[in-house]
Amino acid sequence: MLEWIRELGRGGFRYFEKLGRSTLFLIKTLAGIPAVLARPGLLVAQLLSVGVLSLLIITVSGLFVGMVLALQGYNTLVDFGAEESLGVVVSLSIVRELGPVVTALLFAGRAGSALTAEIGLMKATEQLSGMEMMAVDPIHRVIAPRFLAGFLSMPLLAAVFSAVGIYGGFFVGVGLLGVDDGAYWSQMQAKVDLYDDVLNGVIKSVVFGFVATWIAVFEGYDTVPTSEGVSRATTRTVVHSALAVLGLDFVLTALMFGE
Amino acid sequence: MTETSDDKGSDSLVRIRGLRYARGDRMIFDGVDLDIPRGKVTAIMGPSGTGKTTLLRLIGGQLCPHEGSIRVDGQEVPELGRGELYRLRQRMGMLFQSGALLTDLSVFENVAFPLREHTRLPESMVRGLVLMKLQAVGLRGARHLMPSELSGGMARRVALARAIALDPMMIMYDEPFTGQDPISKGALVQLIRLLNDALGLTSIIVSHDVQETAAISDYMYVISGGKVIGAGTPQQLEGTDSDWVKQFMQGLPDGPVPFHYPAPEYVDDLLQRDTGSAR
Ligand SMILES: Nc1ncnc2c1ncn2[C@@H]1O[C@H](COP(=O)(O)OP(=O)(O)OP(=O)(O)O)[C@@H](O)[C@H]1O
Ligand SMILES: [Mg+2]
Numbered sequence: 001m002l003e004w005i006r007e008l009g010r011g012g013f014r015y016f017e018k019l020g021r022s023t024l025f026l027i028k029t030l031a032g033i034p035a036v037l038a039r040p041g042l043l044v045a046q047l048l049s050v051g052v053l054s055l056l057i058i059t060v061s062g063l064f065v066g067m068v069l070a071l072q073g074y075n076t077l078v079d080f081g082a083e084e085s086l087g088v089v090v091s092l093s094i095v096r097e098l099g100p101v102v103t104a105l106l107f108a109g110r111a112g113s114a115l116t117a118e119i120g121l122m123k124a125t126e127q128l129s130g131m132e133m134m135a136v137d138p139i140h141r142v143i144a145p146r147f148l149a150g151f152l153s154m155p156l157l158a159a160v161f162s163a164v165g166i167y168g169g170f171f172v173g174v175g176l177l178g179v180d181d182g183a184y185w186s187q188m189q190a191k192v193d194l195y196d197d198v199l200n201g202v203i204k205s206v207v208f209g210f211v212a213t214w215i216a217v218f219e220g221y222d223t224v225p226t227s228e229g230v231s232r233a234t235t236r237t238v239v240h241s242a243l244a245v246l247g248l249d250f251v252l253t254a255l256m257f258g259e
Numbered sequence: 260m261t262e263t264s265d266d267k268g269s270d271s272l273v274r275i276r277g278l279r280y281a282r283g284d285r286m287i288f289d290g291v292d293l294d295i296p297r298g299k300v301t302a303i304m305g306p307s308g309t310g311k312t313t314l315l316r317l318i319g320g321q322l323c324p325h326e327g328s329i330r331v332d333g334q335e336v337p338e339l340g341r342g343e344l345y346r347l348r349q350r351m352g353m354l355f356q357s358g359a360l361l362t363d364l365s366v367f368e369n370v371a372f373p374l375r376e377h378t379r380l381p382e383s384m385v386r387g388l389v390l391m392k393l394q395a396v397g398l399r400g401a402r403h404l405m406p407s408e409l410s411g412g413m414a415r416r417v418a419l420a421r422a423i424a425l426d427p428m429m430i431m432y433d434e435p436f437t438g439q440d441p442i443s444k445g446a447l448v449q450l451i452r453l454l455n456d457a458l459g460l461t462s463i464i465v466s467h468d469v470q471e472t473a474a475i476s477d478y479m480y481v482i483s484g485g486k487v488i489g490a491g492t493p494q495q496l497e498g499t500d501s502d503w504v505k506q507f508m509q510g511l512p513d514g515p516v517p518f519h520y521p522a523p524e525y526v527d528d529l530l531q532r533d534t535g536s537a538r
Contacts, residue, residue, distance in 0.1 A: 121362075122362075125357065125359065125362065126355055126357050127359055127360070127361055127362065129355075129359065130355055130360075130361075131361075132348075133319050133321065133348060133351070133353045133355075134348070134349075134372070134373050134376070134421075135345040135346070135348035135349040135373075135376075135377065136372075136373075136376045136377075137345070141376070
């Protein structure tokens with residue numbers, strides 16, 4: 001029993017220690033960002049691997065999510081004779097919620113895990129330590145460009161997801177189920193507000209991008225430098241990012257739409 | 260020698276006094292005094308696991324000693340701020356035991372890395388310098404390969420070319436000869452000596468290869484059990500009467516230097532089975 005309490009205390013200490021380390025790490029990373037902007041080549045390479053290479057999975061997922069929403073929404077709306085509003089249902093769900101959230105979850109699985117594994121392996125093979133001995137700060141040279149690339153990519157990816165999702169809904173709703181073409185778009189234009197809906201969705205995706213990338217690069221940098229350590233860190237990245245995104249989504253939604 | 264506060268002009272580039280360092284409960288260094296003379300090749304030898312790599316990391320400021328002083332070119336390394344430490348490191352080259360090449364860059368780019376990070380040289384000059392360094396280690400032809408396409412020995416020679424890219428004042432070689440065939444070993448031995456004399460470097464070699472190391476070093480230290488157990492020129496060490504040093508220099512399995520990591524008696528371990536066998 002005493003041992004159990006002791007273990008609880010130790011776990012608590014470890015947790016707060018890690019929180020402290022990750023905050024310090026974040027500060028150092030942010031301090032390295034001006035240096036990255038001075039060398040755009042580094043950033044472009046990372047934007048490619050973090051952002052562009054995630055495009056395919058984001059587009060495909062967006063399309064299917066939009067199509068499913070249209071199917072589900074239509075079945076409910078048609079009972080009330082309100083199938084004209086399908087465009088509103090699809091676009092609001094995607095722009096406010098599913099766009100930022102699903103993109104962030106996919107981003108953590110696709111790009112976040114890759115970032116963690118790459119940085120963790122660089123640590124395990126002494127590449128980071130070698131850089132330090134060459135008087136190159138790995139946080140500036142390796143971490144900061146990756147962090148910035150993730151942070152910038154996430155809102156753009158979410159925007160692509162939303163756009164494709166709305167078209168997915170259009171194909172199914174208008175193409176298959178026979179909703180009126182004009183009604184789909186005009187109802188959407190009338191009911192979706194630029195500030196309340198679109199901007200709030202963008203804010204969400206910015207926050208999720210920041211947190212998910214931070215978790216990914218920190219877990220990589222903090223890896224126990226062994227194969228097992230890298231595999232655990234990669235898992236932690238995906239799990240922690242997913243929990244953080246869902247938790248923050250609730251908080252942000254409550255703040256934005258809770259009145 | 261006197262303990263002057265500023266030994267910038269003195270004979271020793273690195274001066275270590277009363278160094279104590281522990282990993283967990285295990286004392287790795289327990290009062291080590293060392294001097295690395297300027298412009299000379301100094302070898303540090305000792306059994307596997309005595310902390311030779313750790314010593315190089317302490318000199319490079321990657322680890323912090325628990326006690327004692329480490330001065331490099333008159334600067335107290337553990338007390339340097341980040342900026343000063345990085346400026347000092349630009350003047351130190353280190354060849355890692357594992358090579359530590361950047362796996363996403365080609366051989367050429369790996370050697371060019373320090374040049375690109377620390378200088379604003381035009382591309383033609385970078386190319387000239389990189390080819391020169393690669394020529395010195397015999398791998399000019401391998402410049403397009405990626406690190407994953409190199410053998411262990413080749414990777415280490417690329418790492419050597421990278422370590423000398425900025426023409427440092429001092430190079431630390433961690434096991435430069437392991438994984439080298441006799442020909443490249445011979446070439447490396449000559450290269451280390453040549454670099455040292457031609458460029459006026461100071462070299463620290465960590466190695467187990469007694470013969471090769473003795474052949475090129477001006478001074479040798481033998482470390483074991485956290486202490487310096489022997490020091491002198493290779494000739495002095497050959498003719499030593501210390502059992503420890505003699506055992507090491509001649510490679511005898513029996514003697515005062517333990518081959519085993521500290522452990523309980525073998526028989527006890529076999530009979531008891533549970534003392535830490537799970538970890
Ligand atoms: N990260 C670490 N955590 C705990 N102990 C460590 C760590 N790294 C090294 N050690 C311990 O420190 C001791 C010295 O290690 P070091 O790598 O300096 O040895 P070495 O003299 O370079 O050996 P070798 O000749 O085999 O390379 C070893 O006994 C090792 O167990
Ligand atoms: Mg070693």
